[in-house]
Amino acid sequence: MIDANPKSKIQNPKSEESAPIRLPVFEGPMELLLHLIRQHKLDIYDIPIAxxxxQYVEYLHYMEALNVDLAGEFLVMAATLMEIKSRMLLPKPPPPEGEEEGVDPRQELVDRLLEYQKFQEAAGLLRELEEERRRCFPRGGLIDFEPGPSIAIEPESAAVSLLLALRRLLDEADKREDVPPTLRRDRMTLRLKIREVWAALQEAPDGLVFEALFRHGGDREEIIATFLALLELLRGGRVRVVQREALGTILVRPVEGE
Amino acid sequence: MTESSLDRLPEAIECLLFAATEPLTLERLAKVLERDEAEVYRAMVELRLRYTSGRGMQIRQVAGGFQLVTHPDFGEIVTRLLSAPPGRLSRAALETLSIIAYQQPITLPEIESIRGVNASGVVKTLVDRGLVREAGKKESAGRPMLYATTDEFLMYFGLKDLSQLPDLDTFAATLSEELSNPSGTPSQEGEEAPASDDDRQETSEAA
Known part of the structure; x- marks a missing residue:
């Protein structure tokens, strides 16, 4: 769920309700846009484009802050939105004699959203059918139903896998943290953490399981710092993240000949 | 087959459905039983009637045929036989499947223009899984590959045939109502959010 100011949750995770960090994962720009329209209960036929x-750009910044590689399509949509916005600001030239008034600059986007939404609803129906079907077993069909890599998860969702793994760790940390937090500023720096993660990986040339990078019993702050360190190392091409199958463990490997 | 067993056509069909693992069409049943399809159909109706209560199994009409499956009411119990509950398709996979199911045959660029995002990975996974098949090439520039759903798709979702899917415009109707009426019903407050939330949770389970 996107919050009005999502970054504040990352920086200040213990504010008020200490809600767990929610990392919304959107398949594409259309899904994200529809989500925003619904969440803020906007009229799709009269979208307040500004x-x-x-909000759309805020989400992109939010993902960027987590070093998530967003599909290029997200940026294309951001550009489209800004273009529409600027066209809305321009005064409308009067329609030439005898012609209809110009088309609303939002029209094409609205049409696409409505079309996409139909299929999203249809997908919801398929989900219901799947749920029902999952409760009916043909004879000898148990093998077919075994969970495994046959479950359709796109290989390019590596970033998503990492985020979800992070969320699991944070949720666990949340459960542990009943001790009132004390003030310990600058307990760790990102640079220090990178060195720590790197050192751990040096001792394991075959790689470490994602979870093993995180010190057992670490708090949110430490988990996030470790995660950022991992992202930093990934970006620098010093480590590689491998997930062999859809439901498999995530392996972090140092890149050789650095 | 002896005379007496031929008299008991519903029971004979029951045996065949039990012995076969995949759905059997009326045509196939009629051939095996050496009866005409109308007669087999009447016996099937009779048999299905007997299965309407007091049974742990049911006869489903799926992918153009009939299949004996466990009753959904006992799904949870059967699931205990498994190490983990049966998997689910990802949201991206379902969305792509719904586009292919309604617009088939359809090319990859056409799917992508609806979804607004690259779909080659999903489509490939769906083809590998047998839910989608390549259905020739489109006679247009570059002759792109066309995709269509398979019988496996129908079986996976327990559908008799594609016509069982509701008309796509029925979705449009409910939608316009919902999205153009933002102040809507009072219950709308929490309605959308938890629904999509559940979906995300699924994704996290799957990863």
Whole structure:
């Protein structure tokens, strides 16, 4: 779920309700846009384009802050939104004699959203059918139903896998943290953490399981720092992240000949 | 087959459905039983009637045929036989499947223009899984590959045939109502959010 100011949750995870960090995962720009429209209960036929653009871009920044590689399509949509926004700001030239008034600059986007939404609903129906079907077993069909890599998860969702793994760790940390937090500023720096993760990986040339990078019993702050360190190492091409199958463990490997 | 066993056509069909693991069409049943399809159909109706209560099994009409499957009411119990509950398709896979199911045959660029995002990975996974098949090439520039759903798709979702899917425009109707009426019903407050939330949770389970 996107919050009005999602970054604040990352920086200040213990604010008020200490809600767990929610990392919304959107398949594409259309899904994200529809989500924003619904969440803020906007009229799809009269989208407040400035507001939606702002929220949309905020989400992109939010993902960027986590070093998530967003599909290029997200950026294309951001550009489209801004273009529409600027066209909305321009005064409308009067329609030439005898012609209809110009088309609303939002029209094409609205049409696409409505079309996409139909299929999203249809997908919801398929999910219901799947749920029902999952409760009916043909004879000898148990093998077919075994969970495993046959479950359709795209290989390019590595970033998503990492985020979800992070979320699991944070949720666990949340359960542990009943001790009132004390003030310990600058207990660790990112640079220090990178060195620590790197050192651990040096001792394991075959790689470490993702979870093993995180010190057991670490708090949120430490988990996030470790995760950021991992992302930093990934970006620098010093480690590689491998997930052999859809439901498999995530392996972090140092890149050789550095 | 002896005379007496031929008299008991519903029971004979029951045996065949039990012995076969995949759905059997009326045509196939009629051939094996050496009866005409109308007669087999009447016996099937009679048999299905007997299965309407007091049974742990049911006869489903799926992918153009009939299949004996466990009753959904006992799904949870059967699942205990498994190390983990049966897997689910990802949201991206379901979305792509719904586009292919309604617009088939359809090319990859056409799927991508609806979803607004690259779909080659998903489509490949769906083909590997047998839910989608390549259905020739489109006679247009570059002759792109066309995709269509398979019988496996029908079986996976327990569908008799594609016509069982509701008309796509029925979705449009409910939608316009919902999205153009933002102040809507009071219950809308929490309605959308938890629904999509559940979905995300699924994704996290799957990863």
């Amino acid at each position: 507001q939606v653009t702002k």
